[in-house]
Amino acid sequence: MSIRKWIFITTILSLTGTGIVQADEVGPDQAMQLLQEGKIQSFKKLNEAALAKHPGATVEETELEKEYGGYVYTVELQDTQGTQWEVELDPASGDVIRDRQED
Incomplete structure (x- = not known):
């Protein structure tokens, strides 16, 4: 793979991770x-x-x-102990995709 192609792929992957x-x-x-x-x-x-989580x-x-x-x-929550949570859901089904504690 050429260096130019590698740089392009690396750039795209890094942008994808940032949203x-x-x-x-x-x-x-x-x-x-x-x-x-519906x-x-x-x-x-x-x-x-x-x-419910x-x-x-x-x-x-x-x-x-x-x-x-x-x-x-995405729903950002704060629990009774002050901990921040981010819950991602499939909006069609309501299923939880990810439930993670925020830093």
């Missing part, structure tokens, strides 16, 4: 349309699914993004 390449935030109008079309669940249901926590922030041709709903 610059693959994620686009979904605005309120588009989210409402997706909900009406492509995503209500944010209330998705928030409840995230809170951390009973007693509070929702700090939410975000719906289009990633890799699909959608991901």
Whole structure:
């Protein structure tokens, strides 16, 4: 492999890890349309699914993004001990994709 090709691939991979390449935030109008079309669940249901992972926590922030041709709903939580959590869900099914403690 040429050095030029290697640099190109390395650059693309590093950008992908930062979220610059693959994620686009979904605005309120588009989210409402997706909900009406039955492509995503209500944010209330998705928030409840995230809170079920951390009973007693509070929702700090939410975000719906289009990633890799699909959608991901992210909920940032703070539990009763003050620990921050990020829960990613499939907005169509409500299944938890990732549940991780924030640094």
